[in-house]
Amino acid sequence: QKEVEQNSGPLSVPEGAIASLNCTYSDRGSQSFFWYRQYSGKSPELIMSIYSNGDKEDGRFTAQLNKASQYVSLLIRDSQPSDSATYLCAVIVDRGSTLGRLYFGRGTQLTVWP
C-alpha cells in the first residue's frame, strides 16, 4: 500500500495569515503531486500540480516539493474565510503500469476565522 500522510487537523488560522499544509509520501518512485481542495459535501477540485523539486506559485498558493525528503507542502498566503475546506494531497506512482493511479491522503481540515 502506497501511503500518503497528512495531518488531519483541524488547522485554524486567522484571516490574512499564512496557512501551511504538509504531506509526506512513502514511495520514492512518486513522480506527480497534486493538491485538491474539497468543500464540505462537494467534490475535490484541483488547486495545483507539481512535478519538480522546488517551489511553484499560483496566486496566493505556493506548492513546495522535496523529493529527497519525500514531502510536498502547500502554503496559502493572505488566508481568507473562503479558503476553509479540506485539503487533499495526492500522489501518482508508477505511471507506466498503473495508469493515473492517484493515492490520496486523508486530508487536512483548514479553518480560517475572520
Add this chain to the structure above:
Amino acid sequence: ETGVTQTPRHLVMGMTNKKSLKCEQHLGHNAMYWYKQSAKKPLELMFVYSLEERVENNSVPSRFSPECPNSSHLFLHLHTLQPEDSALYLCASSQDHPSQETQYFGPGTRLLVL
C-alpha cells in the same frame, strides 16, 4: 455541459434494489475512474478505464459493476448493496499522457443504502 457530470446527485436504495450511476466527461479525455469516499477515510480508487478498457479493478466486491461504452461515458451498476456501501461516489477523468494526467472530478453521487 462542461467538465465532468454525474447523475443522480443523490440516491437512496434498499439492499435488494438495482440502480446505476452515470458519469459523463466533456473534456476530451481518454481515461475515466470511479472512486469511493467514506467518512473519515481517504478517497479509494475502485476502477480505472483507459480507452474504454478496464485497466484496474481495485478488489471491489462484485455487487459493483462498471461499464464504459465509450471514452465519454462511465457507469457504475449497483445491486444487492450493503449499508456500509453508503458513501460519496466520485467519477473522474484524465488524459493518459505525461504531464496531462491531472484528474478532474465530477460532483459525485451521495448514496445511502438502507
